[in-house]
Amino acid sequence: MKFLRTFLFVMCLLLLISAAGCVSPVVVAPENRDAEIDTILAAAESLFQAMEQCDYEGIWNHLTEKSKQQIISDVYKACRKRGDTVTPESLDRDFEAGGPAAKSYWDAFLFHFDPDTVLSRSTWSMGDVSARKAEIQILYEKSEHPAVVKMFKENGAWKVGLEETFRLRRYLPTW
Numbered sequence: 001m002k003f004l005r006t007f008l009f010v011m012c013l014l015l016l017i018s019a020a021g022c023v024s025p026v027v028v029a030p031e032n033r034d035a036e037i038d039t040i041l042a043a044a045e046s047l048f049q050a051m052e053q054c055d056y057e058g059i060w061n062h063l064t065e066k067s068k069q070q071i072i073s074d075v076y077k078a079c080r081k082r083g084d085t086v087t088p089e090s091l092d093r094d095f096e097a098g099g100p101a102a103k104s105y106w107d108a109f110l111f112h113f114d115p116d117t118v119l120s121r122s123t124w125s126m127g128d129v130s131a132r133k134a135e136i137q138i139l140y141e142k143s144e145h146p147a148v149v150k151m152f153k154e155n156g157a158w159k160v161g162l163e164e165t166f167r168l169r170r171y172l173p174t175w
Contacts, residue, residue, distance in 0.1 A: 037126050040134045040151050043158035044124075051115040056098030056106050064152050067163040071095070075105055134158070 043062065050058030060068065072091050079086045079101075086101075094101040117140055125146075127135030132153045137146035150161040 033129075037129065040126070040129070040158050041124065041136065044136050044149055044151060044160055045119070047160045047162075048115040048118045051106070051110060051113075052119060054106070054110070056102040057096070059106055060095050060098070060102065062160050064154060064159040064161045064164065066152075067159075067161055068092070068095070070163040070167070071105065075101060 047059060047062035049055075050062060063071075072088050072095065075091055076086065076088050079091075091101055093099075095105075118138055121141045123139045123141075125137045125139075127137050127148060129135075134151040134153075136149045136151060138149060139146040148165070150165045151158050152161050152164070153159075
């Protein structure tokens with residue numbers, strides 16, 4: 001009887017272990033992992049380079065859909081408060097084309113954020129990586145703690161989750 005219980009326990013344990021292996025979050029084959037990490041890092045770097053060059057279309061192309069939707073929503077609300085007659089669709093087209101609204105938004109953003117600190121004066125390392133999500137830890141030379149940039153794979157391309165990464169900071173008190 002004891003043998004049967006032990007046997008069943010071991011079989012259940014093996015079944016659980018093999019099932020866990022089937023749903024592992026890292027779906028990237030080990031030989032492709034380095035290439036995938038390089039692709040993730042290059043996508044993030046391209047965003048910050050576009051910011052440095054004030055390439056508004058390029059910035060927009062490197063953002064997740066969720067980030068784009070939140071930015072459009074924020075700009076739309078601000079425009080409505082001022083009495084401007086815009087639509088979310090017209091703002092979306094403007095941001096896609098790097099138009100006046102995009103220029104105004106990104107110039108204000110870049111007034112408070114220097115992409116050179118990320119590109120030249122920070123150390124980058126990979127955090128968690130799965131098939132559709134990744135984290136990049138970016139440690140500024142004068143900081144003790146890294147910023148963790150969230151990346152998401154959308155339509156086969158890695159995009160920066162600008163809003164997903166930094167959204168909560170908007171609600172933190174500033175004193």
